[in-house]
Amino acid sequence: MKIPLLLSPKKNVLEAYCNIRFSPKNIPLPIRFIVDTGSSETFIDEIDVMRYRVFTKTFPVSNSILIGGNKISLHKIGKTVMAFKNDSGAMEQIEFNDLKIAESARSRQGTMNAGASILGMNFLNESALHLFLDPTNNVAYFGKN
Amino acid sequence: MDELKLLNDFEKSGFWAGTAQHELQKQYPNEYVAIKDCHVIAHDKSSKNVIDLLEKRSEDLTLVLIQFVPEKGLQILY
Numbered sequence: 001m002k003i004p005l006l007l008s009p010k011k012n013v014l015e016a017y018c019n020i021r022f023s024p025k026n027i028p029l030p031i032r033f034i035v036d037t038g039s040s041e042t043f044i045d046e047i048d049v050m051r052y053r054v055f056t057k058t059f060p061v062s063n064s065i066l067i068g069g070n071k072i073s074l075h076k077i078g079k080t081v082m083a084f085k086n087d088s089g090a091m092e093q094i095e096f097n098d099l100k101i102a103e104s105a106r107s108r109q110g111t112m113n114a115g116a117s118i119l120g121m122n123f124l125n126e127s128a129l130h131l132f133l134d135p136t137n138n139v140a141y142f143g144k145n
Numbered sequence: 146m147d148e149l150k151l152l153n154d155f156e157k158s159g160f161w162a163g164t165a166q167h168e169l170q171k172q173y174p175n176e177y178v179a180i181k182d183c184h185v186i187a188h189d190k191s192s193k194n195v196i197d198l199l200e201k202r203s204e205d206l207t208l209v210l211i212q213f214v215p216e217k218g219l220q221i222l223y
Contacts, residue, residue, distance in 0.1 A: 006156070008163045017156040019148055028148050029207050030155035047177075047192050051206040068222070083148060085156075091149055104192070115177070115192060115213050116221070 002087040003129075005035060005140040014133065014140055016119050019083040019091075020044070022099070025052060028083065031117050037131065039120030041065060042096070043074055046104035047115040056101050065102075074100040087141070094127050151208070158183055158210045166214075174216035181209045 006015040014035040019028035029052045031044055046056050059075035066072075080099040086092040104115065124131060129142040161183040162169065169178060169185070177195045179187040186204070189195045192211060199206055215221055 006160065009166075010163075013163075015159065017152060017159065019152050027207070028151060030152050032155070032159045032210065032212075047196075047211050050192075050196050051209065051211065053206065083152070085149065085152055089149070091152075115211065 001092065001144045003084045003092060003142040004087055005133075005142065007135060007138055007140055011135045011138070016084070016142070018085075020080055020099070021083075022077050022080045025054060033117050033119035035131070036118050036120055037124075039118050040122060041074065041100060042098060042118060042120045042123040043100040043102045044117040045102050045115045048117050049101050056103055059101060062100055067102075073103040075103065076100050084142070096123055096126060098122050098126060154182065154208065155210060162210065162212060167217075169214045170217045173214045175214070175219075177211055177213050179204075179209045179211050 003016070006017065007013070008015065016033045016035050017030065018033070019030050021028055029048070031048055049056055056075050059077055062074050062076035064071050064073050077099045078097065080096050082094045082096055083091045084094065124142075129144055132143055133140045158180045162180055173185070173188045176188045176190055177192040178185045179195050179199055181204070186209070187195050187198045189198065195211060196206065199209060213221070
């Protein structure tokens with residue numbers, strides 16, 4: 001099984017697109033994740049959560065992280081179903097138990113928030129996926145043995 | 146909507162945003178843009194204002210990609 005990933009036109013950002021579902025809505029919400037093997041956490045940005053019309057603060061704070069000198073609170077969603085498109089064009093569902101929401105810094109005056117949702121190492125570890133990346137030939141995918 | 150179509154349409158908009166980056170930077174530097182079907186349908190300096198505007202128009206927010214457009218020369222590190 002392979003899940004194709006998207007290299008940005010400049011080949012400097014690796015993206016994974018999937019639909020996520022979580023309580024209380026459980027309807028599919030498409031998300032663009034930045035694949036970041038330098039991140040131990042996987043989270044969706046608050047801007048994406050606002051598209052789902054749920055409030056970040058209804059989810060309990062799990063921990064905090066430092067991004068670019070800003071302390072960001074992470075709220076735990078818990079069990080999530082993430083549906084990716086596989087190399088056959090069919091949907092591949094993966095359960096993930098550690099998805100979080102990054103509280104946005106948007107409310108602070110004068111700050112800019114890139115609003116990125118991050119797919120980190122805990123996702124690869126829990127789902128036992130490997131990552132293949134060959135930017136020269138524009139090939140990138142998650143795979144499972 | 147079919148789940149696969151939903152994801153395909155969203156991915157197309159994301160790829161379009163990447164290819165149109167220079168044009169977006171010219172028109173919407175340091176703004177949040179809402180993209181649907183490979184078109185910018187709303188923009189503002191505040192992400193909340195973008196979402197409020199879309200809600201007023203009764204847009205289905207699950208179909209809309211919202212992203213920050215850094216000004217030329219400003220790079221986002223993840």
